[in-house]
Amino acid sequence: MIVNSIIDAICITINDEFSDAYTIYTESIKQGFEEPCFFIHNFSATNNLFLGNRYFRESMFCINYFPLEINKKNKECHDIAERLYECLEWLDVGDNLLRGIGLKHDILDGVLNFYVNYNSFEYKPKGTTPMGEVVKNLRVKE
Numbered sequence: 391m392i393v394n395s396i397i398d399a400i401c402i403t404i405n406d407e408f409s410d411a412y413t414i415y416t417e418s419i420k421q422g423f424e425e426p427c428f429f430i431h432n433f434s435a436t437n438n439l440f441l442g443n444r445y446f447r448e449s450m451f452c453i454n455y456f457p458l459e460i461n462k463k464n465k466e467c468h469d470i471a472e473r474l475y476e477c478l479e480w481l482d483v484g485d486n487l488l489r490g491i492g493l494k495h496d497i498l499d500g501v502l503n504f505y506v507n508y509n510s511f512e513y514k515p516k517g518t519t520p521m522g523e524v525v526k527n528l529r530v531k532e
Contacts, residue, residue, distance in 0.1 A: 393432045393449055396508050399483045400430050400451065407477040426458040426466075437512075445512045450492075453478075455502035467502035471495040474504045481508060 401414050413427040423429065434450040453474065457466040474495070481488045490506040497503070 393435055395483050396449055396451070396481065396488070397430055397432065399481050399488075400453065400478065403477050403481060404428055404430075404453070404474075407473055423456050425456045427456050429454040429456070440511065443514050443516055445514060446509065447512050448507060448509045450505070450507045453502075453504040453506070455504065457500065457502070463500040464497055467495075467497045467500070470502055471504055478504075478506050483508075486510070 397416055401416065404412070404414055408428075411426075413424055415423060415427060415429045416431070418429070430451065430453050432449055433452050434448075436446075436448045438446050438448075440446045455467060455470050455474075457463045457470070459466050475493055478490050478493065481490060488508045488510060490508055492505065492507045495502060495504045
């Protein structure tokens with residue numbers, strides 16, 4: 391899976407769950423976010439050889455939620471987190487269905503930090519070198 395494809399799928403899933411009432415950002419902006427909103431970023435990815443031409447790819451994401459309510463930020467963040475647990479457990483990425491693992495959340499300074507990993511196996515075919523022409527010179531003794 392390409393990380394950008396997973397980010398796109400997360401955006402679609404969050405939009406389906408929360409509607410267009412929430413802006414979803416995937417790049418930071420200088421002027422700040424318009425709240426309420428989500429900010430999705432991939433904070434770590436690994437790609438390790440598993441067996442033969444198969445690679446195990448681990449992609450770790452953090453979805454930040456910036457609440458609107460000033461006096462009830464923690465309540466709002468916990469409510470949003472519960473919905474994220476439900477909607478991000480399974481993610482439709484192209485022809486693949488990925489299961490989110492390691493789902494957890496915390497709230498720091500009134501901002502929800504929701505973490506999820508999407509892991510997959512990738513197959514990378516090795517380039518084949520065409521075989522050259524074999525010339526054999528044989529002499530038969532009589």
